[in-house]
Amino acid sequence: MLIDQALSLFIGYQNSQNRSEHTIVAYQTDLNQFFNFAASDLGQEPEALTVDQIDIYTVRSFLGILSEHGLARKSMARKLAALRSFFKFLCYKGILKDNPVRRVASPKLGRKLPHFLYTDQIGGLLGAPDESNLLGCRDKVILELLYGSGLRVSELISLDRDSLDLDSGLIRVLGKGNKERVVPVTNYAIQAIRAYLKMRADHNKALLLNYQGTRLSERSVRRILDKLVAKISLEQHVHPHMLRHSFATHLLDGGADLRSVQELLGHKKLSSTQIYTHLTRERLKEVFSQAHPRAKLSINDEK
Numbered sequence: 001m002l003i004d005q006a007l008s009l010f011i012g013y014q015n016s017q018n019r020s021e022h023t024i025v026a027y028q029t030d031l032n033q034f035f036n037f038a039a040s041d042l043g044q045e046p047e048a049l050t051v052d053q054i055d056i057y058t059v060r061s062f063l064g065i066l067s068e069h070g071l072a073r074k075s076m077a078r079k080l081a082a083l084r085s086f087f088k089f090l091c092y093k094g095i096l097k098d099n100p101v102r103r104v105a106s107p108k109l110g111r112k113l114p115h116f117l118y119t120d121q122i123g124g125l126l127g128a129p130d131e132s133n134l135l136g137c138r139d140k141v142i143l144e145l146l147y148g149s150g151l152r153v154s155e156l157i158s159l160d161r162d163s164l165d166l167d168s169g170l171i172r173v174l175g176k177g178n179k180e181r182v183v184p185v186t187n188y189a190i191q192a193i194r195a196y197l198k199m200r201a202d203h204n205k206a207l208l209l210n211y212q213g214t215r216l217s218e219r220s221v222r223r224i225l226d227k228l229v230a231k232i233s234l235e236q237h238v239h240p241h242m243l244r245h246s247f248a249t250h251l252l253d254g255g256a257d258l259r260s261v262q263e264l265l266g267h268k269k270l271s272s273t274q275i276y277t278h279l280t281r282e283r284l285k286e287v288f289s290q291a292h293p294r295a296k297l298s299i300n301d302e303k
Helices: 003-016 021-041 056-068 073-092 119-126 134-148 153-157 187-199 218-231 240-253 258-265 270-291
Strands: 170-174 180-184
Touching: 003 021, 003 073, 021 056, 021 073, 056 073, 119 134, 119 240, 134 153, 134 187, 134 218, 134 240, 153 218, 153 240, 180 258, 218 240, 240 258, 240 270, 258 270
Parallel strands: none
Antiparallel strands: 170 180
């Protein structure tokens, strides 16, 4: 089977599984990059390449070239995951008998701890919006939901008015893979939402609107956050996901159990949530080394 035909079948299957548009575009980009390399490596025209021409050595050569060009291991692992999914699908459909990626090891990744904001920084940021006008009230809602409920940006901008049950203090959120979950909202968020909706004079079903009256985009949320960070002169780059990291970190610091945090974040695997326990341990070590007099003893002091 020609590569183009196999790719069309694979993408069609991904669409049927309700994969996000972002995921599907990433698959196409990574796979097309590999196919172009494989065609060149095998001395073929890309449109004449067939799936059975690709073997483990082609895959390993591809990864070797990526490594020589200095591509990050995380990006290499993502591309390999796309290849693994593609060839696993072809084997499942009986188009191939052997998966050329099956015996290729993924690059080892160093565990990178997520960045977060301290409570005083969060407090300053939450006080930054000007709540005397409509857009300021909207910005307050953005912050209160990103930090107060730990929402992803994609979940935030997809919220509709009928997703809210403010009397019960709950909202319905559409997470990754179109999986719905119910999360609590803080009283601060409820007050901010009610103040914002009271100023609205439209009937748009979307909760958050831009100045043109249409649904807010992820890019707009990032720009709004950048402006608020600049307003309080916070000397670090803050992205929306950092508020979600802060939400999880502060919950665990406050004594929340890991399973509850997993459910609140909408993580499929507990291992995705466990990284925050590493983060809180690092914080405890940092506090200990700075505050305890016996922790400050240097090697020279012992001599």
